[in-house]
Amino acid sequence: MSYKNFPMVPRVIFGRGSFNQLSEILEPKRLSINSPFIYLIDDVFRNNDGLLSRISLAYDDKIFYISTKEEPKTSQVDALVEEIILMTKERPSGIIGIGGGSVLDLAKAVSLLLTNDGGAKDYQGWDLVKNEAIYHVGIPTLSGTGAEVSRTAVLTGPEKKLGINSDYTPFDQVVLDSELTADVPVEQWFYTGMDCFIHCVESLNGSYLNTFSETYGNMAYELCKEIFLENSLSKVESQEKLMMASWHGGMSIAYSQVGVAHAMSYGLSYLLGTKHGIGNCIVFDYLEEFYPEGVKLFKEMKKIHNIELPQGICSNLSDDEFNIMINIALNLEPLWENALGKNWKQIISAKKLKELYQKM
Template sequence: MVSRVVFGRGSFSQLEDIIAPKRLSVSAPFIFLVDAVFEKKATLSGRIPLAYDDKVIFISADEEPKTSQVDALVEEIILTCKQRPSGIIGIGGGTIMDMAKAVAIMITNEGESKDYQGWDLVKNPAIYHVGIPTISGTGAEVSRTTILTGPVRKLGINSDYTPFDQVILDPELTKGVPKDQWFYTGMDCYVHCIESLNGTYLNAFSQSYGEKALELCKEIFLDDTLDEKESADKLMMASWHGGMSIAYSQVGVAHAMSYGLGYLLGVKHGVGNCIVFEHLEEYYPEGVAMYKKMRAKHNITIPQGICTNLTDEQFNIMIDVALSLEPLWENAIGKNWQKVMTREKLRALYSKM
């Protein structure tokens, strides 16, 4: 679990006080990885508490994070810093959260980040790392994984060393998020709840978080009485609880198939979940029905026909990526999932998208 968390409007202003005791020396900088959307927005970038040799690196979140990006960032940090950094501070959405966690891990572990895609492969603790989400829904601020696209797969670095040491949850930072993006990331949280609560890995611990997150999602996306501030506060909490739920259970069919879309076509994770979830009535009938109600209420258009012109080879790549995520399928279907989810069935599902 994340050992320390601060929540509240304006809590970003506490960042300087929070990280100051963690500074190792004046030559050991904090590295701030910040979503490039804030590069010209002094309302946030101008508030970053820089001192000594601290450095801000702006990162585009237009594409899903890649292992090659992580390795390049780690090399840049090692070559330009006099000493090992005091810590990595990620400020942004799920992409930046995952990049910050991965960079913090790779500074203390040899090799390339692709070597650690999988479960419990990390040997050395990461350096101190802080997550400050500026959009809610992905749960990346609380999860024990980093979702990275590597040369052969899209898979997270899942380990006990992955979670942030400190998270700052300031709903004010989510103001101004475009509506489509707000919906896609919010649905990532909603799908987390549905897949966790309907999975074979479900336990009382994950259930308690999943049920609360689902309750909040219903309020946020179906209740007309919430004002903008209440909605933002609740979605930030839903994201946290949804992330906690899957941290102690697992996701399922939508995420497995979304990873296939992301790896081959570069589809952003939240959008990919929505594209896939449209066609999963067989597995999550009540969840899909409610999702479609939410989508219609907010007048969101989901991309169609993205798999129409794919070749057999491309379909096989997506299928291979999806089927490689065995824990997700076991959670969704059970230990005999391979008898149920055949390549032919996956191909038929992808063909609808």
């Protein structure tokens, strides 16, 4: 039997205030004065002097502010890559992503497309990337997506929503500073945290489960229960623990896979532009049949934190629109096989998916 030899993030720094060490981490990686560092920063920080004053730009270093109103697109990656190539004299020293999962995924994708020909859509899938990415650093300002640790950069392309899954995708360096998550609005905190919780439920209940995934998954699952059910933690403890839950949740799917909620939320995201965290929550709310214990806990967490999910987002869709979502979801075969086993096609059908989507 041949086992997968997955890469992990080789360097990680953890601790409140560790963001202040960014310049000393980056400086040895500078290739030349003509080889800038490119920062992709969530535009929510555009006027945040507290964060921006701690980034020391030198030479031709440049900041791009990234709107996260929509999920990251392959066209957005291509546009950024083109702009970076046109403005730099030499290949950049590195790409630094500062933001939530969308910005981190963009940073991973841009670092790959600077060394691989063609467009981002050409690499949506598994192990299609041929060349190593340029040096890239991930600094999460939201906790839950696991994007900081995963080998995937999830993108919406012209035909599908699918990640660039490759051994070259993971970051070379991650900075985990939970202070950066301090000002996240409650609903955003909940939705992104639930992305982590749902990762764990899907991984721990999947047919791909193994001891590697289970160990990380259980750790993240227990942390999520402590954070979202018990309500006994201080704000700082909660921020630190959710940051670690995100890390461990991301690790748990490195050697396994997600399941029904992620497959279906990709459909919502592709057609309706629904953001990933809230999309997972909308779908998961109706998946008692597949994840009875997880959904029960999720509903309790919603109640404790007074979260009202959007209703009726699929109520006015045409049959053609339903079919687009269903096809996007059904194309994610590894997710269905993990959720339902090798015979998943006998369990799930387009009709069944349509009935589920119609409830949302």
